[in-house]
Amino acid sequence: MAATKTTAPKRPAKKSAKPVRNPLAPERIAAILDILAKTYPGVVCALTHRNAWELTVATILSAQCTDVRVNLVTPALFKTFPTPKAMAAASLPEIEELIRTTGFFRNKAKNIQGAARIVTEEFGGKVPKTMDEILRLPGVARKTANVVLGSWYGIADGVVVDTHVMRLSRRLELTKQTSPQKIEQDLIKILPQDRWINFSHELIHHGRQVCIARKPRCVDCTLEKLCYSSDKTWTSHPA
Ligand code: SF4
Incomplete structure (x- = not known):
């Protein structure tokens, strides 16, 4: 007698799974960028500054401190020591006194004075425009370097x-x-x-x-x- 072919019972169809999200999908990134640009048009750096040197100092001071506090301190600092050369010649206690309220003021004063000396002696008084050079300044890591290169020089490094x-x-x-x-x-x-x-x-x-x-x-x-x-x-x- 010929064997009869048995058919396996049909499994219930699986519920359709939720579509997998790709957070890095180019259209999602483009949408985020578009919304941000429309929400914050013409947005700029919140640290008050008139040149690359002032922005460098303000960004060093902004570590562990609010931009509002830094903006309260920098007018008197730059009035007393208006250039990198003047800052390089200042005594540490003088700088410390002017930046005391930004926190970690001893370390920040040392870094600002060190940066002022390098800018004066090696870069002719101007903050350099390349990542490698700017990273040579004490107290300047990639964040500060990117702030200065981007916000002052318009260089997207x-x-x-x-x-x-x-x-x-x-x-x-x-x-x-x-x-x-x-x-x-x-x-x-x-x-x-x-x-x-x-x-x-x-x-x-x-x-x-x-x-x-x-x-x-x-x-x-x-x-x-x-x-x-x-x-x-x-x-x-x-x-
Ligand atoms: S505020 Fe906006 S970006 Fe932040 S967690 Fe809420 S929805 Fe997300």
């Missing part, structure tokens, strides 16, 4: 990664890294170079005003629809 850029880049899933250096490398890979300078200005403003560290104001956020951060305090996304 990298992306400024401060505490706001770190937090927001992670919340927006532009990086999984935790160190500023690695975050900057990730951002450089995904952002068009002509947006490197303004992107950090915009993100810093967004971080100060809306995407604040403790309790982000997601309900007021223009990026909300694009954001899937676990830190969100409100969401329009369906559960």
